[in-house]
Amino acid sequence: TCADWYRAKTDWDVPTERVHSIPDVLKGLEITLQLFAPKGGKVIVPTPAYMPFLMAPERQRRELVQVPMQQKDGRWVYDLDAIDAAFADGGEVLILCNPFNPIGRVMTRDEMLAISEIVDRHGGRVFSDEIHAPIIYESRAHVPYASISEVAAGHTITAIAASKAWNLAGLKCAQIVLSNDADVAIWEEDGGFSGHGASTLGVIASIAAYNTGQDWLDEVIDYLDGNRRLLAEMTAELMPEVKYGMPEGTYLAWLDFKETAVDCDLATFFRETARVALVDGGACGEVGERCARFNFAMPRPMLAQAIEQMATALRAI
Numbered sequence: 001t002c003a004d005w006y007r008a009k010t011d012w013d014v015p016t017e018r019v020h021s022i023p024d025v026l027k028g029l030e031i032t033l034q035l036f037a038p039k040g041g042k043v044i045v046p047t048p049a050y051m052p053f054l055m056a057p058e059r060q061r062r063e064l065v066q067v068p069m070q071q072k073d074g075r076w077v078y079d080l081d082a083i084d085a086a087f088a089d090g091g092e093v094l095i096l097c098n099p100f101n102p103i104g105r106v107m108t109r110d111e112m113l114a115i116s117e118i119v120d121r122h123g124g125r126v127f128s129d130e131i132h133a134p135i136i137y138e139s140r141a142h143v144p145y146a147s148i149s150e151v152a153a154g155h156t157i158t159a160i161a162a163s164k165a166w167n168l169a170g171l172k173c174a175q176i177v178l179s180n181d182a183d184v185a186i187w188e189e190d191g192g193f194s195g196h197g198a199s200t201l202g203v204i205a206s207i208a209a210y211n212t213g214q215d216w217l218d219e220v221i222d223y224l225d226g227n228r229r230l231l232a233e234m235t236a237e238l239m240p241e242v243k244y245g246m247p248e249g250t251y252l253a254w255l256d257f258k259e260t261a262v263d264c265d266l267a268t269f270f271r272e273t274a275r276v277a278l279v280d281g282g283a284c285g286e287v288g289e290r291c292a293r294f295n296f297a298m299p300r301p302m303l304a305q306a307i308e309q310m311a312t313a314l315r316a317i
């Protein structure tokens, strides 16, 4: 059903036998580092990043290299020169997150082609985390990184799950997708044991989600679309000094507080003064300092209340 989902929603014709159940996407990253990138080289992570990406390399005795994203005309873009330099300096694996938690970007084919050229030139590998792929807004579409070319397919391990879009994370089931014969051979040798641990209930729920969950998800995305717009409107009105660009995918917002007077940990500040829980951007990498990652997947009245309470807390400084 995962392969069917990719075929239905994207141009990627994934052979079913190349999709394997694993307990979760982070396990997929661990498997990628252990089995498919065994040299022990550095792990390159574009930042701000999903927080565990910054911790996983060290747990696998790897060095982490943070490559900050850049902002061009209010839009986040990859620093291709810095990625190139990181590979030249011992990088082995690049972690891509598309759609991008926490900044909400959905990668374009051209961006991915440029990245794949760099990875290929250095003989590197990509771990493509596509866990948020089912949650993309209107005009954008998900393009799986491994689908863009034979070259990309040759150096990529993809991980996806129904767990974000259909809220199944507790059931422990994700999928790893192989896209070249060499990786299939490695999986056949060692992969079965690595992938052990997906739960039967999770497998059944994922099949149901991928097979029959699209109508429900369309309604959820519609609701989330309303939330991301409400957040834009209320932020502009009540906290105009806070910068926010609407995400193209995911239910996460990246809020920039650099023009406000708050200069302490934003998670502590808003939890204590506004009763709102969010993640301080510093946990997503150095580039995230004085920013915050805010999850807006909640009932709209609650979202409005959260924004009002945050605005009140900022005014009280």
Ligand SMILES: Cc1ncc(COP(=O)(O)O)c(C=O)c1O
Pocket: 023, 024, 025, 026, 027, 050, 097, 101, 129, 131, 132, 161, 163, 169, 174
């Ligand atoms: C980008 C990304 N990858 C991985 C995960 C974790 O997924 P899993 O529970 O399947 O490891 C999350 C959860 O927030 C996520 O946002």
